[in-house]
Amino acid sequence: MEYNIFLSGVGGQGILSVTDILCNAAVEMGFKVRGSETHGMSQRGGSVFSNVRFGDVHSPLITERTANILLAFEPAEALRYAQFVKSDGYSLVNTHPIPSPSFILSKNTYPEINAILTKLKIYCERIFTLDATQLATDLGKPIIQNIIMLGSLSAVPGLPITNSSLKEALKLQFKTQFYDVNLQAYELGRKRFEDFFS
Amino acid sequence: MAKLKDIFQDVGEEEEKNLVLLGNEAIARGIVELGVSGVFTYPGTPSSEIPTTLFQAKDLLKQNGYDLHLEWSTNEAVALESAYGYSFSGLRTIFVCKHVGLNVAADAFLTLVNAGVVGGLVMIVAEDPEMHSSQNEQDNRWYTKLANVPIFEPSDAKEAKDMLKSAFELSEKFETPVILRTVTRISHSRADVPIYPIIIPKELKETKITIDPSRFVCVPGNARKNKIRILKRIEHISDYIAKSKWNLIEDGKKGDYAIITCGSAYAYTREVLDHLKYEFPLLKIGISHPFPKKVVSEFIKSNPSSTIIVIEEADSVLETFVKKLSFEVKFSGKVIGREEGVTPTHGELTTRKILLGLAKVLEKKVVIPEIPSSEEDILFSRPPVLCPGCPHRATFYALNKAIPKRHRIVSTDIGCYTLGAAPPLNAGHLVICMGSSIGIGSGLSQIPNLKDPVVAIIGDSTFWHTGLPGLVNAVYNNSKLLLLVVDNSATAMTGFQPNPGEVLSIADAAKGVGVNHVVEVDAFSPKHTLEVIKDTLKNEGVSVVVSKGECRIQYVRREGLPDTTFMVESTRCVGCHTCINRIACPAIMWSNQKNEKGKTIPVIDQFLCARCGLCSHVCPYGVIVPKNVNSGADE
Numbered sequence: 087m088e089y090n091i092f093l094s095g096v097g098g099q100g101i102l103s104v105t106d107i108l109c110n111a112a113v114e115m116g117f118k119v120r121g122s123e124t125h126g127m128s129q130r131g132g133s134v135f136s137n138v139r140f141g142d143v144h145s146p147l148i149t150e151r152t153a154n155i156l157l158a159f160e161p162a163e164a165l166r167y168a169q170f171v172k173s174d175g176y177s178l179v180n181t182h183p184i185p186s187p188s189f190i191l192s193k194n195t196y197p198e199i200n201a202i203l204t205k206l207k208i209y210c211e212r213i214f215t216l217d218a219t220q221l222a223t224d225l226g227k228p229i230i231q232n233i234i235m236l237g238s239l240s241a242v243p244g245l246p247i248t249n250s251s252l253k254e255a256l257k258l259q260f261k262t263q264f265y266d267v268n269l270q271a272y273e274l275g276r277k278r279f280e281d282f283f284s
Numbered sequence: 285m286a287k288l289k290d291i292f293q294d295v296g297e298e299e300e301k302n303l304v305l306l307g308n309e310a311i312a313r314g315i316v317e318l319g320v321s322g323v324f325t326y327p328g329t330p331s332s333e334i335p336t337t338l339f340q341a342k343d344l345l346k347q348n349g350y351d352l353h354l355e356w357s358t359n360e361a362v363a364l365e366s367a368y369g370y371s372f373s374g375l376r377t378i379f380v381c382k383h384v385g386l387n388v389a390a391d392a393f394l395t396l397v398n399a400g401v402v403g404g405l406v407m408i409v410a411e412d413p414e415m416h417s418s419q420n421e422q423d424n425r426w427y428t429k430l431a432n433v434p435i436f437e438p439s440d441a442k443e444a445k446d447m448l449k450s451a452f453e454l455s456e457k458f459e460t461p462v463i464l465r466t467v468t469r470i471s472h473s474r475a476d477v478p479i480y481p482i483i484i485p486k487e488l489k490e491t492k493i494t495i496d497p498s499r500f501v502c503v504p505g506n507a508r509k510n511k512i513r514i515l516k517r518i519e520h521i522s523d524y525i526a527k528s529k530w531n532l533i534e535d536g537k538k539g540d541y542a543i544i545t546c547g548s549a550y551a552y553t554r555e556v557l558d559h560l561k562y563e564f565p566l567l568k569i570g571i572s573h574p575f576p577k578k579v580v581s582e583f584i585k586s587n588p589s590s591t592i593i594v595i596e597e598a599d600s601v602l603e604t605f606v607k608k609l610s611f612e613v614k615f616s617g618k619v620i621g622r623e624e625g626v627t628p629t630h631g632e633l634t635t636r637k638i639l640l641g642l643a644k645v646l647e648k649k650v651v652i653p654e655i656p657s658s659e660e661d662i663l664f665s666r667p668p669v670l671c672p673g674c675p676h677r678a679t680f681y682a683l684n685k686a687i688p689k690r691h692r693i694v695s696t697d698i699g700c701y702t703l704g705a706a707p708p709l710n711a712g713h714l715v716i717c718m719g720s721s722i723g724i725g726s727g728l729s730q731i732p733n734l735k736d737p738v739v740a741i742i743g744d745s746t747f748w749h750t751g752l753p754g755l756v757n758a759v760y761n762n763s764k765l766l767l768l769v770v771d772n773s774a775t776a777m778t779g780f781q782p783n784p785g786e787v788l789s790i791a792d793a794a795k796g797v798g799v800n801h802v803v804e805v806d807a808f809s810p811k812h813t814l815e816v817i818k819d820t821l822k823n824e825g826v827s828v829v830v831s832k833g834e835c836r837i838q839y840v841r842r843e844g845l846p847d848t849t850f851m852v853e854s855t856r857c858v859g860c861h862t863c864i865n866r867i868a869c870p871a872i873m874w875s876n877q878k879n880e881k882g883k884t885i886p887v888i889d890q891f892l893c894a895r896c897g898l899c900s901h902v903c904p905y906g907v908i909v910p911k912n913v914n915s916g917a918d919e
Contacts, residue, residue: 096666102285105474109304113476119304120440120551121474124416125329131870132668138474145555146440146473149635151653166663169655186666187868191708195874197662208657228891 087141089246090148091239094135094167095159096184097124100232103259104157105136107236111247111255112140122146131187135167140246156210157239159218159232160184161202168209176212178238178279179203180231182219214238216278222271230271237275249276285309285333288341292316294348294482301479307441307470308333310477311408314445316345318452319483321375322353324367326360326749327778328382329417330471331410335380336779350484356782359718359749360385364392364407371403372493375485376452383411383424384717388750390427393461397431398510399500400459400517404452410466413598413632417777419698419717421630423599428463428573432518435463435573436530437547441475447570450530458521460514467548467597469632522574530570531579536563541646542587544580545595546572546602549633553595556638560650565590575605581613593645594621597633620645669703672871673840673894675807675833676701676770680711681867681902682813682831683739683768687821691736693728697721697751699743700777700835701770708868711741719750722767726758729765737821739766745775745783747790752797758826759798766820767794767828770807774835794828801826807833810901836894848910849895852886856907859883863899863908872899 091108095101105123112119120143123136137148148170156171157178158164164179171177183196206213216238218231233256239245240252256272257265291309295301305313311334315323325335338345339354346352353370357363360381371377381389386409393407412418428435436451438444444466451462498506525531536542541562545553546569557564567583569576584592584606592610594603603621610619620626626641627633636652643650670677680701689710696705696712697720705712714724725740742751747769758765769790775781794802801823805813813831820827852863852875859879863872864886871894875887888899888908900908 097668106285109474113302113304117476119474119476121304122469123472123474125333125472131666131671133666142558143555144440144551144558145635146469146475146551147634149555149559149639149653150655162663162666165659166666168659185873186664187669187870188667189664190864190873191868194664197664201662205657205659205662 087246088143089139089141090153091138091155091157092135092148092153092167092170093138093157093159094133094163096163097131097134099159100229101134101136101159104232104236105138107252107255107259108138108247110258111251112138114255115247115251117141117246118143120144120146133163133166154244155239155242157235159235161199162197165202165206168206171210173210175210176214176242177206177210178214178235178242179206180218180235181215182217182231214279214282216275218275221274225267225271225274227267230268233268233271234275237272238279240272241276241279288337288344291337292341292344292482293479295479297481302476303479304474305441305477306333307444307466307473307475309337310441310445310475311448311466312337313477313479314448315378316350316352316482317445317480318449319376319485320352320378321373321485322355322367322370322377323380324355324357324363324370324378325380326357326363326385327775327781328385328410329778330412330466330468331380331382331408332778332781333471334408336781339781348482350482358784360388361392364389364396367405368392368396368401371401371405372495373488373491374403375488376404378406378408380408381410382418383409383422384418384420385409386424386427388718393427394431395502397433397461398507398514399502400510400514401455401461402459404455405461406448406451406455406464407461408464408466410468410471411598412468414468416468419715421598423601424463424465425572425601426599432514433461433463433573434521434525434571435465437465437570437572438470439547439550439568439570441470441473442477443570444470445477447530450528454521454524457524458517460517460521465547467632470548518574522577525571525574525576526578528571531576532568532570533579533583534566534568536565538565538587538590540590541593542583542590543567543593543595544569544583544602544606546570547597549595549597552633552635552638556635556642569602572602575609577609580606580609584610584615584617585613588616590617592617592619593626594619595627595638596621598630667706669706669868669870670700671836671894672869672892673836673896674700675772675831675836675896676704677709677867677869678807678810678833678896678898679768679770679813679831680704680709681898682810683711683817684709684866685810686814686817687737687739692739693736694739694741695721695725695728696741697743697746699746700772701741701743704741708865718746719754722751722754722758722765725765725767726754726761726763729763730761737766738764739768741768741770744769744771744773744785744790748784748788752793755794755799755826756797762825764824765826766817767826768817769828769830771830771832772835773832774838776835776837780835780838791828791830794830799826799828802828802830804830804832807831808896808898810898836896840894846895847912847914848897849890849893849913850897850900850908851888851911853907853909854885856905857885858905859885860904861886862904863902866902867898869899
């Protein structure tokens, strides 16, 4: 068994926290875990990714076209790493765009979200979208869009990490006073995914 | 990243506990499992989390009786020299740097290996193939041949920790420094790592050390003896590692192909072979210098009619030695590697790159997943940028107002402020290495009849690292140079490690080495800064302007965001776009709104804004205004 999760987004979106939770849940379940992520210079608002792999794996990096899940915290960053998702995998996309100063300066506009999603379909048919940033803002904490996305991921059919292990890892990840709001975000994301595909 | 209390938890002898750790966290854990007493370092990606994790856990360790001496040295040369001095205690000592840091330390390194050590000294050197956060891509294994020093190459985070133990044993047995080499995908990769009990270093009471001058005073007479001794030493090490578990043959089906790989390249290679279901015999090398002649010749001789494929990261180091050996032992098969196109000439390895390489050289079909489309037409680039609220942006804005961009030469340096070289700030024509801005700036300023003024830019940590000798040189040689020190009270790029600026003043240091014109300014008062910069252009000789403004991330983490934010008054905005064109703060974006002249109005994203207020100084019409977030009323 080999399972690959490719996470992508913009520096500062909380990708590494979600990576922590996924890895901790996987190791608690007894899986061999490998992964790799962006640190250092690129974290300054640049495009960032993280790979989580478990099962019979060696490489810290996911091979193109083999990710079971692409978990994208930003739509353009979904497309940037689309070559990694399997054609029968799942793409989970936070549709809230974050423009880049490079194109603000050149007066380019952000690509149409629908154009991005149409392109993404070339790589993978099963695309789940939600505006996690808006939902998180409604919960009063824009930063926890990452936990909403994690909640959605938890509902992906065939995910070898169980809902209860993920929740346990989530509980251990943050200070106890934040658990309630994080759990709320997680459950919201999970429900959105279930409703989306039902 | 794992939590400190998890990384440094104690476990019993018999307990089985696996943690998912970053390579650097695993090494930090390994350091306390081996009873290391001293750690000396200058931070640099991808090595920084090793000392930073230990630094953050210092109090936690101390509570459990582990008193670690951790030193943020001014630069890598000093760090290695200090580590060397400390190792005369006989206590285990570690030196940590990034790949280019070894260049800074090279003078000390290449001679101290000859004299050798009396206590265990391991040098952890982290390379950055692909240059994710670096100015060059250098394979430091070449240094090991130059220095006659052994090197360990782990293939994942678990091995990195285990090899550290073997590295100390080798160092202590043969009285030599030993290198543990990581790359970005070891340092910043995760793996499940078993942890073992923490060992407290032995306490020294009334320490008396003895040092033999006939060995450690490296004057020619002694150095000649040392040279002969280390040539013998490396031979003995060669014999010792011939039986090492770290150079290991993984059996397969003997046939047309066999693989030799090492370190980080092993993980990708194993993965690819498993995927393709190829059962090629494989030799995995973990100690690559001294070159493990015995095991390699055994391996190639046992595959006499095979093509031997060498896969390694990042240069053809192993390949060179395997090819040489194959000639010496009259190997009947072929040896191929990077030179034959198995792996690319540059950049880090991936499984795909190895698949493409194998497809090129194997006389059988290799299945490579196809990428159906290219998205270059729709995607934009998203390079790293100065953060919202960064004090460097404010300083560079003032610089641009004081000296027009076209009429100056700017020599900048290494740190977050290097990002200021990008448009629209354009604060940098060249960057080479740590501390080079002042030397290069000084040299530029000596060009006869140079029309434009020369500005050197350097950060606080980099100033202390290797800037200071350049400043002394510029003063001594009477260079006409403006040195702009962007002092954000942090070594921010590598993760906020402390530096000598905590207790020393850069302005005092500049005055102390004879700079007559030294001014400190507040980075967030750009109007004052620009007047001061303009003023310095009248001076002969060296001028130093220290622009002080704390890294906004560090400030906000400690103090929280101020209550006063900034907003564009959309009804009054004329749409001149000066704010975007001059400072390109990531928090200032285009809104969907247009004014009556049809000009798009910028908006300040309140989630991204760090409330520094620079944009209110920049707006020529005064329509970016402060607003109290609590009252909702204008201030």
